[in-house]
Amino acid sequence: MNPSSRPPVAVVWFRNDLRLADNPALAAAVDAGYAVVPVYVHAPEEEGAGAPGAASDAWRTRSLQQLAGSLARRGTPLRIFKGPALATLRAVVASTGASAMFWNRRYEPAVEARDARVKLALREDGLTVRSFNGSLMVEPWSVETGQGTPYRVFTPYWRSARPRWREREPWHVPDRLLACDEGPSGIPVAALGLQPSPRWDRTFWDAWNPGEAGAHEALEIFLEGTLDGYADGRDRPAQTSTSRLSPHLHFGEIAPWRIHAAVHAARSTARERHVDTFAKELGWREFAHHLLHHFPETVSANFNKRFDGFPWQTPSSEQWRRVEEGRTGIPLVDAGLRELWHTGWMHNRVRMVVGSCLTKHLRWHWQHGARWFWDTLVDADLANNTLGWQWVAGTGADAAPYFRIFNPATQAARFDPDGIYIARWVPELAGIPAKARFAPWQHPDLLDERSRTYPAPLVSLAEGREAALAALAASARRNRPSRS
Ligand SMILES: Cc1cc2nc3c(=O)[nH]c(=O)nc-3n(C[C@H](O)[C@H](O)[C@H](O)COP(=O)(O)OP(=O)(O)OC[C@H]3O[C@@H](n4cnc5c(N)ncnc54)[C@H](O)[C@@H]3O)c2cc1C
Known part of the structure; x- marks a missing residue:
């Protein structure tokens, strides 16, 4: 081909937009007649609090494989690299002769700041750089x-x-995309090493089809x-x-x-x-x-500053172990924690009950639970997770007040009246009547051999509630402006 007749080349930087259809950055490149160089850069150290957790990495691996397959079928292989982002993108630009770079925006604070720096630097290099709402x-x-x-x-x-x-x-993606053959082909998805080892994610994929x-x-x-x-x-x-x-x-x-x-x-x-x-x-x-x-600071700081001096409790290693294993002895909470461990997801109602139990009955700072969710949820999302935890802890912008404390047994009776969800995830309790599954300690006469192996609650629901309300009252007294 005569070099002068070569189409201009655009790098399309894929991030959390692992799709082809309705992809504004890809559409902009294709519609403007560019040959497309699809790139994915792995640079978690640049993402601050948005750096993915382990379950997200497991999902991302599969989703990237799907994306790579879709792009390869269209004649434009996905080129995967390990960061840093700016240096990697510059190298791709230099080796492909690209004159433009397109991406869809992300909103995590550290990523926004990084992207702004990358945009400025590439524009200074003389590139056309555009970002989109994807x-x-x-x-x-x-x-x-x-x-x-x-x-x-x-x-x-x-x-x-x-x-x-x-x-x-x-925007429907064309069957073939105009390709550019120059430049490095990158590394295979597997070389990113995002697959968990040992493979605790195996059970996830009965429930999900990433991509x-x-x-x-x-x-x-x-x-x-x-x-x-x-x-x-x-x-x-x-x-x-x-x-x-x-x-x-x-x-x-x-x-x-x-x-x-x-x-x-x-x-x-x-x-x-x-x-x-x-x-x-x-x-x-x-x-x-x-x-x-x-309010980017609310990823780690209370939205409501009145909670800054709140007397949170430090989780003991024994408490943590029981939370991780889903053996708190509170059935609806354990069902949720085990659903999370097995599928990488937890039902929204149960997220609220688990969150309330950890931040109120146990009085742990919401950051503890938020970090656990961050590492174990396949949908871990900095915006939604932060809002969810600050909402449930009562520290958020528009939050459930701290004094509204979900009773996990009452919540179970109301939203899982036949105890089916509890029996599914806490099989030790499957053989006892539904009403005993919500709070087995209240029904010693209904327990069978297996349910007796289920632990006593980590915290008494009544005492945990009283202690939480007392802590709230003490904290309110401290926050009251003094008269002197
Ligand atoms: C403590 C806590 C932590 C949470 N962490 C996350 C998280 O990391 N990632 C996440 O995506 N969601 C989070 N949520 C919100 C919610 O639980 C999930 O979005 C929902 O359970 C996902 O299931 P779905 O797709 O079937 O939801 P659907 O009910 O089908 O809702 C459709 C979509 O709307 C959005 N959505 C629904 N509820 C909420 C909500 N309360 N806040 C924000 N968006 C919502 C989600 O994108 C969801 O996929 C959290 C909630 C709580 C209480």
């Missing part, structure tokens, strides 16, 4: 109060943000059945009543606007309530990103 309905900074300040409370945020949600035309195809499959399943019972069923952990799209959304395997459009298109009078409730949950995801962008 993962949110609206940008976190585009919604603000009448005073020009960020929202701190969900309902007014939602009222203001919802009307800005726009459907976007689907773009798996994301669309999950959406189809949701639309075909689950959506119809969503508004009420979403609180029932024994049922598959939610979309289970969270890891797919986190890794950008499907665009939220595609999910929203599909759910909206399925709207009917009978489904209205379910569609609206689901949209609101996507709204919480948006709100979480709004908060993360405007």
Whole structure:
């Protein structure tokens, strides 16, 4: 080919947008006639608190393999490198003769700062550099109060943000992408070493299918059945009543606007309530990103400063071990912790109960639980996890007050009335009547041989609750302004 007739080359930097369809950065490169160099750079040390945990790494490995396969079938292999990002991208640019670089934005504070530096440096090198919104309905900074300040409370945020949600035309990826043969081919996904060893993730993959195809499959399943019972069923952990799209959304395997459009298109009078409730949950995801962008310090600091002097307890190694093993002796909490360990996911209702138990009955700082979730959840997401933990601990922007303490036994009776979820994950209790599964220590007469092997509760629910309320009262007294 005559070099002068070569198409211009653009690097498309894949990050948490591991999909081809509805990918604004890829679409921009393809639509402008560039030959595409798809690149993935592994540089967790640059991501601060957003550096992935172990379960995320296990998911990412599979998702990258899917993406690499889809790109290879289109004649443009994914080139995988280990960081640092800027030096790696510069080397790819130099060896391919690329004149442009496109990526979809991420919102974790350290990543945002790194990306800003990379953008500036590459522009100084003379490249065309553009970034896009590939993962949110609206940008976190585009919604603000009448005073020009960020929202701190969900309902007014939602009222203001919802009307800005726009459907976007689907972008279907062409069967072939214009390729560039120059430059290094990178390393195989496996060489990133993200696969856990030993392989504690094996049980995950009965429940999940990472990658773009798996994301669309999950959406189809949701639309075909689950959506119809969503508004009420979403609180029932024994049922598959939610979309289970969270890891797919986190890794950008499907665009939220595609999910929203599909759910909206399925709207009917009978489904209205379910569609609206689901949209609101996507709204919480948006709100979480709004908060993360405007208040990046809340990844590690209490949003509500009144909790800064709160008398949190330090977990003992024995307590930790029992939490990790799902042997706290509190059945709904253990069921959730074991579901998490086996599948890399925990039902939202149970996340709230586990979070409440750790931060209130045990009075652990929410950071302890947040870190555990970060390492074990396949959908670990800095915005959603931070919001979830600060909400449940009562320290958040728009949070459940600290004095609202979920009773795990009452929650189980209400949301798992037949004890099915508990029996599934805590089989020691499967042989006793449902009412005894919620709080076995209250029914010594109903226990069988196996259930007697189940441990006594790590903390008495009544005493833990009293101690938490006393700690709150003491903390409030300290925070009261003195009269002198
Ligand atoms: C302590 C705690 C920690 C959490 N950590 C995470 C996390 O790391 N990553 C994560 O994605 N979610 C987190 N959540 C929120 C929620 O539990 C999950 O998003 C939800 O369980 C995912 O299941 P789903 O996809 O079936 O949800 P669906 O009910 O089908 O909801 C659809 C989508 O909306 C979003 N969503 C739903 N609920 C929330 C919420 N409360 N906050 C923010 N977004 C929401 C998710 O992207 C979800 O995939 C946490 C919640 C709590 C209480």
